[in-house]
Amino acid sequence: MSQTSPDLESLLEDCAQNGLRRTSALRACLKVLLSSDQPLTLQEIGAKLNQEVECDPATVYRLVTRLEEKRIVRRIGFHSRAAHYCLRISAHQDYLVCRDCGSVEVLDIACPVEHLEKQIATESGFRDLDHELEFYGQCAACQV
């Protein structure tokens, strides 16, 4: 487990470029995000992270917030009370969320919105455009 993936190193490099220090908490946080195929809440990140480094929830909060500001991490709303986060280097994903149990599936579709983004950027004057697409419904298991 002392093996470090090239992704982790380049992410750390990316963070350093953005003025973040190479702390053990940052490293562990990125590792957790890298190893998950789904967006995680701050709590979930904190929990996984603590298997490796003791880390206060406030620290996780500040780390992830900072990463989001630097646009290394993407925030995702879903409808749960807590926000979810994933790395931006991961391909953009669209999600299918169950209204009842909150389960999240990653959709295996070509996102149909990419081309709209440029058009909207041009027309609106918005910068650094980005989007979020989720489908909500009741999953098979929750249909009694």
Next chain:
Amino acid sequence: MSQTSPDLESLLEDCAQNGLRRTSALRACLKVLLSSDQPLTLQEIGAKLNQEVECDPATVYRLVTRLEEKRIVRRIGFHSRAAHYCLRISAHQDYLVCRDCGSVEVLDIACPVEHLEKQIATESGFRDLDHELEFYGQCAACQV
């Protein structure tokens, strides 16, 4: 102002069908939602509502929650701490949100996702599918 729009009446009828009572709070709540062209938070609904009827925040919460369960109201995530709500009878909307100031614009585009919904419903076994599409960026005013 004693004029009642046909929409309000049919909404109330819809609510009654769903087992809700015709209380003044419900009426006022629907009125507020009807009169807004943008999704509102519970607080915003409560504030507008109080111009007409005294109403506790907890009541607004329970009203809107109930309306959401009955699928009369749609919940929208955005990235603010508070959830936003709008009526389902309004046409489906997609939004353009500023990451910095939180301003919300309603996009005047044909939603490109409608046809995907059926396909996803079929493939996933999910029921009552619905979706949410938002673009996030930095609005012109926030670009210093």
Next chain:
DNA sequence: TTAGATGCAAACGATTTGCGCGGAA
């Protein structure tokens, strides 16, 4: 008459912030 709706106040859960110490640069 009675089950659903409200107000009030307290509990909750997820951030968010102030402050003083410790470690990366």
Next chain:
DNA sequence: TTCCGCGCAAATCGTTTGCATCTAA
């Protein structure tokens, strides 16, 4: 040595819930 990052603890904020009272049906 300096300034950013961290832990700890307290403050916020947006819900969420329990309970007694009120009211539409």
